[in-house]
Amino acid sequence: MDVRSYLSGYVDGEGCFCVSFNRSDRHSLGWEIRPSFSVSQNRDRAEVLEMLQQHFGCGTIRPDRSDQTLKYEVRSVSDLIERVVSHFEKYPLLSGKQRDFEKFAVICRWMYEGRHLIRDGFNRIVELALAMNSSGERKYTRDEIKL
Amino acid sequence: MDVRSYLSGYVDGEGCFCVSFNRSDRHSLGWEIRPSFSVSQNRDRAEVLEMLQQHFGCGTIRPDRSDQTLKYEVRSVSDLIERVVSHFEKYPLLSGKQRDFEKFAVICRWMYEGRHLIRDGFNRIVELALAMNSSGERKYTRDEIKL
Numbered sequence: 001m002d003v004r005s006y007l008s009g010y011v012d013g014e015g016c017f018c019v020s021f022n023r024s025d026r027h028s029l030g031w032e033i034r035p036s037f038s039v040s041q042n043r044d045r046a047e048v049l050e051m052l053q054q055h056f057g058c059g060t061i062r063p064d065r066s067d068q069t070l071k072y073e074v075r076s077v078s079d080l081i082e083r084v085v086s087h088f089e090k091y092p093l094l095s096g097k098q099r100d101f102e103k104f105a106v107i108c109r110w111m112y113e114g115r116h117l118i119r120d121g122f123n124r125i126v127e128l129a130l131a132m133n134s135s136g137e138r139k140y141t142r143d144e145i146k147l
Numbered sequence: 148m149d150v151r152s153y154l155s156g157y158v159d160g161e162g163c164f165c166v167s168f169n170r171s172d173r174h175s176l177g178w179e180i181r182p183s184f185s186v187s188q189n190r191d192r193a194e195v196l197e198m199l200q201q202h203f204g205c206g207t208i209r210p211d212r213s214d215q216t217l218k219y220e221v222r223s224v225s226d227l228i229e230r231v232v233s234h235f236e237k238y239p240l241l242s243g244k245q246r247d248f249e250k251f252a253v254i255c256r257w258m259y260e261g262r263h264l265i266r267d268g269f270n271r272i273v274e275l276a277l278a279m280n281s282s283g284e285r286k287y288t289r290d291e292i293k294l
Contacts, residue, residue: 001152001155001238001239002152003241005149005150005151005156006152006156006159006238008148008153008156009152009153009154009158009160010156010157010159010160012156012195013157013159013160014161047241047242048160048241048242051241091153094150094194094195095192095194095195096191096192096194097192
């Protein structure tokens with residue numbers, strides 16, 4: 001049994017690599033870009049969330065809004081790159097979710113390099129992010145976000 | 148990357164070990180006991196179901212009743228013992244679902260040995276099965292099933 005491969009399988013089923021956009025006066029371009037890696041689980045089965053937190057050595061576990069589930073989440077861009085992305089590059093997802101992960105990894109690296117702080121980099125991140133998680137709903141459209 | 152460990156992780160999140168009971172005139176005790184191992188997935192992410200089918204070398208993939216998802220399922224008791232249970236004994240689930248799996252494995256072995264065909268064995272299987280998947284709903288209560 002290889003626990004790192006097991007965790008990748010678990011995340012392939014239950015995990016989410018997401019990039020959300022929120023209007024923000026505190027950010028120079030008027031938008032906060034928030035990448036996050038999260039895994040939700042019923043409260044009575046929190047063991048794997050704790051294993052993930054221990055394995056990655058970062059992130060928080062807290063009740064989700066619905067209060068019926070717990071959510072493990074990593075939001076720090078440096079933790080995402082150094083701990084989360086690096087794991088899934090060695091132990092990749094084997095479903096189509098891998099394509100979302102690859103876009104997510106590019107976005108995290110660009111943000112780490114500060115490319116999101118200039119218009120061109122920001123717009124390229126918007127394009128990549130809106131090609132992710134195509135089944136989910138978005139608060140804002142491409143045209144609303146792009147600068 | 149170890150694909151067998153990965154598949155166990157995936158199943159820990161998305162899989163179900165279930166034992167259902169249906170009234171049946173064709174069965175000597177008046178009940179059919181049906182153990183099944185299943186994993187459901189959105190249609191756009193069927194890759195892992197196909198990997199599971201290939202890895203276990205048994206089972207079917209078909210649209211679930213809702214028609215929005217696909218379901219990989221193994222129902223044959225001999226396939227369950229020889230291919231499914233043996234896998235998860237080598238690559239165990241790391242969440243509380245492991246406790247359901249262990250009961251499931253006992254039930255499959257007892258059925259393979261024909262113990263479900265006599266009243267005492269049948270009743271012991273009912274007890275074990277009703278202690279599984281405690282969050283799910285049951286069509287029949289313990290008192291309705293037990294002989």
